[in-house]
Amino acid sequence: MTLVQHRELLSLTNQQLSEILEDLGQPAYRLRQLLDGLYRQRWTSLDQFTTLPKSLRDNLLEAGYSVGLPAIEKRFLSSDGTVRYLFQFSDGQSVETVWMPEGDGGEAGDGSDSGDEELAELPQELSSRGRAATEGSAFFDHDSLATSRTRATICVSSQVGCAVDCKFCMTALLGLHRNLAPGEIIGQVLAVLNDQHVDIDRDRINLVFMGQGEPFLNYDNFMQAVRMLVSEAGIPGSRMTVSTSGIVPRISDFGAEEIRTKLAVSLNASNEALRTEVTAAIYYLTLPQQEQEAIAYDLKFVYPDAGAGMARQLVKQEQRHLRNEAGLRAAQAARAARDQRELDTNRREPV
Numbered sequence: 001m002t003l004v005q006h007r008e009l010l011s012l013t014n015q016q017l018s019e020i021l022e023d024l025g026q027p028a029y030r031l032r033q034l035l036d037g038l039y040r041q042r043w044t045s046l047d048q049f050t051t052l053p054k055s056l057r058d059n060l061l062e063a064g065y066s067v068g069l070p071a072i073e074k075r076f077l078s079s080d081g082t083v084r085y086l087f088q089f090s091d092g093q094s095v096e097t098v099w100m101p102e103g104d105g106g107e108a109g110d111g112s113d114s115g116d117e118e119l120a121e122l123p124q125e126l127s128s129r130g131r132a133a134t135e136g137s138a139f140f141d142h143d144s145l146a147t148s149r150t151r152a153t154i155c156v157s158s159q160v161g162c163a164v165d166c167k168f169c170m171t172a173l174l175g176l177h178r179n180l181a182p183g184e185i186i187g188q189v190l191a192v193l194n195d196q197h198v199d200i201d202r203d204r205i206n207l208v209f210m211g212q213g214e215p216f217l218n219y220d221n222f223m224q225a226v227r228m229l230v231s232e233a234g235i236p237g238s239r240m241t242v243s244t245s246g247i248v249p250r251i252s253d254f255g256a257e258e259i260r261t262k263l264a265v266s267l268n269a270s271n272e273a274l275r276t277e278v279t280a281a282i283y284y285l286t287l288p289q290q291e292q293e294a295i296a297y298d299l300k301f302v303y304p305d306a307g308a309g310m311a312r313q314l315v316k317q318e319q320r321h322l323r324n325e326a327g328l329r330a331a332q333a334a335r336a337a338r339d340q341r342e343l344d345t346n347r348r349e350p351v
């Protein structure tokens with residue numbers, strides 16, 4: 001059985017949800033009903049899951065489970081219809097998510113906008129009407145969205161703050177506070193879809209993972225969110241783009257994934273020397289783990305240009321690693337001492 005760590009249902013895989021339902025004595029078909037409520041109806045509280053028996057909802061609530069959608073703390077509205085959301089999570093940490101009605105869906109392989117790819121698939125008449133609608137106004141009539149929402153895009157955050165110390169980025173000044181859980185990544189998308197009255201079967205929505213944080217430094221949670229958004233929320237991977245600052249080991253892992261988004265690598269500069277200057281930390285982060293650990297011992301000597309924010313993060317990472325190592329060694333020593341005591345006691349006991 002998989003260890004369930006989260007009580008927020010959006011952070012759980014189908015396997016984990018199914019185990020919870022099984023533990024509560026529910027038939028297998030309840031999983032589909034629960035997933036439908038979470039991802040297709042986008043219900044925000046367990047009380048709304050009227051497709052489930054009340055006793056089951058009560059059991060889930062009593063066990064501490066919740067849907068896990070973040071709260072909208074603030075909305076900042078621009079004249080072009082862009083809405084910047086400040087979302088707050090249960091521990092008080094917050095991130096920004098951006099709704100762009102006219103899109104920034106990343107690039108297709110040939111450099112054109114990914115929204116264009118989608119438009120090309122539409123019949124000519126719908127395609128031109130779609131363009132006219134998206135070019136015309138900031139807010140749309142929700143009844144005529146079948147043709148207008150061909151390029152709307154949500155820019156999603158993957159971490160609170162960021163450890164990659166890009167010199168031009170405001171988020172870098174925060175340092176890394178924490179990784180987002182899968183449900184906190186998914187929750188930003190679902191909450192924006194709710195707020196913008198998006199019908200996922202009718203409207204074409206793009207996702208770009210280009211908000212706060214480096215998605216490839218929160219790889220497992222990011223990938224779990226992508227899988228659930230594709231399989232349960234119904235947003236195809238071909239309409240998602242992840243941007244990385246260039247975390248090479250994770251790029252290799254990403255290439256082997258069955259479900260993938262499009263990939264964009266932020267070069268941030270036109271030549272290697274300038275790139276090293278503005279994104280020095282990336283070179284460190286692309287090294288194998290062992291080399292990173294060795295380097296972190298003496299940042300000043302090996303990595304003189306690392307920014308203060310990055311240095312702080314690396315030192316913290318190293319301290320955490322040493323604490324874990326020390327904890328592990330102490331636990332091993334305690335276990336060995338206990339085994340020895342038991343051995344000695346057994347030897348002394350008369351047969």
Ligand code: SF4
Nearest residue numbers: 162164166169172213
């Ligand atoms: S990786 Fe992205 S979020 Fe992180 S510091 Fe660089 S630009 Fe900012």
